[in-house]
Amino acid sequence: MSNVLPAFSLQDASGADHSFPAAGRSILAFVKEDCPTCNLVMPLIEALHGEPDVAVVAPGQTTKGNAILMRRHALTLPILDDSALKASFAFNVETVPLVIAADADGAEEGRLVGFDKGEWQAFFARFAPGAQVDWDAYPDWRPGCGSLTQDPIVAERLQAEAENSPLRARRIDIAQADDVHEFMFDQGFTDGLPVVPPTPERVLRMLAGTQRDPQSVVATLPPHMAPATVEKLAVNAVMAGCKPDHLPVIITAIEALCTDEFNVHGVMATTMAASPVLVVNGPIRERLGMNMRLGVLGQGNRANAAIGRGVRLALRNIGGARPGGTERSTFGNPMKFTMCFPEWEERSGWPPLHVERGFQPEDSVVTAFALTSGPQLIVEQVARQAAQLGGSLGLTMASMHHPRAYNNGDCLLVVSPEHLDAFVEGGYSKDDLRERIQSVSAKPLRELVADESAGGPLTPERAAAMPKEALDRTVRKFASNDNIHIVVAGSEAGSFSAFFHGWASGPMGSIPVSRKIES
């Protein structure tokens, strides 16, 4: 039966229990003391209480207010303590006074909201025909007041505590004497910096950032191979300091990281200092207020910092990737705290990263790279000519991993607006810049053989076994021009670019992955 009302059991001021449904007909009156209309109708509700075979109870929304109502109106009917608002929430009370008549099975027979004299008279005629009321003393109409359950903060708490709450994560009660921040440090929940306590209310608010079912599994996170539900990601997003509209980026980033191509397990486990680095493209950058200009790769912007941190905390807490466990990086890397930034597409004029990777300009996209070092600043404040400037970038980038490590994999180059202008003036496209980087850094293989001055991947013994033609062959720093990923960002002032070294690339390591961000 659809009109059966929720059951409850509440106590009156004397501590006596009152349950609904009761043995016979019940009339429930939800009231709060500071509502003028509730005060207007309290004598009427008291009059209902005088009717035989009807149990009249009034769940009041504050303990103190209930006592005042009792005194002020000399009530004999039981005012029930619903200060926890559980019954009001279960009945979805939006406006008080709300008066409901129900039968012994708890099925609704009629209701009144606020005060409309005609409706109240009809209600009395039906349920309390013997009651004596001087209706002339009452106005025709008075609006009700907002129920306390509608207060936004209270509503979130109630939703989080309700039986039909979307939250399923284990609740951890922290004693009053304990410091919540110290507790979370002790549990190993943090990256070494304080986190925002993920209270049920905050997580619920975070979940409003996505339309996805809180219990849907976004990905399986190594090394624990744990299911990352939307709810668990929201918990970690709260801890990272995210806003609800950041959550879709985190969800999408986790999807991208947990592909076989990206191989996040290897990225986290390697002794190299690899870390996921996220680049955001498309309209969502502006919507989230991400910083793509001055200080883009540093601190100071909430979206940039918190999204990257939320992803990292999820890998740590849900996936179990922790330094000293499966995370074995020799040095670690500050990017392991957070590294997420947007491309300044509008300043660029070059096709943005996501368009180069097959998405539409109006798509919002996150691209995940596995990068080991960076941002390495490339200082070139003199060259103004595109080929010369590109040469400077190429020679610097040739040091990636090791100056003699060639035929290398992915890297990420962030070109500043000042350098961009020089390239554009020289007619350089992104592809022209890639080719310039490759050509200026190309070397005959024999120059890359380890010798007494320095080592390198190609040992003299292996080189000695190679034919002369092989050693004369020119090799390029990067296996393919496509390994050089280029974005534009940074402030208008400064003749610098920034360069991130890759990790093991390709199917044997990690392949950059882009995913469209859905709400």
Add this chain to the structure above:
Amino acid sequence: MTTILDPTDERVPVRRSITPRPERIEGNVALLDISKPRGNVLLDRLEALLAERLPDVTLNRYAKPTFTKPAPAALRSEIKADNHFVIEALAD
């Protein structure tokens, strides 16, 4: 009192105990190279030493396709099915 939601996967860590060590090395021994540089050098040397000291033991060589990823399930099953011992060269 503050209530927070558990940010972890809520799994109680599994306590793993080491398989009892046998008294003698008999049967088949797998030599697993995870494909890191020079892991094969270590295993070549070990294989020679083991062949010398334990002539009755069969030595089987295996290699992971890449050190960056866990060994494929098929390789793990093959090693488990065909061997009594595994020596893995981690190389780091």
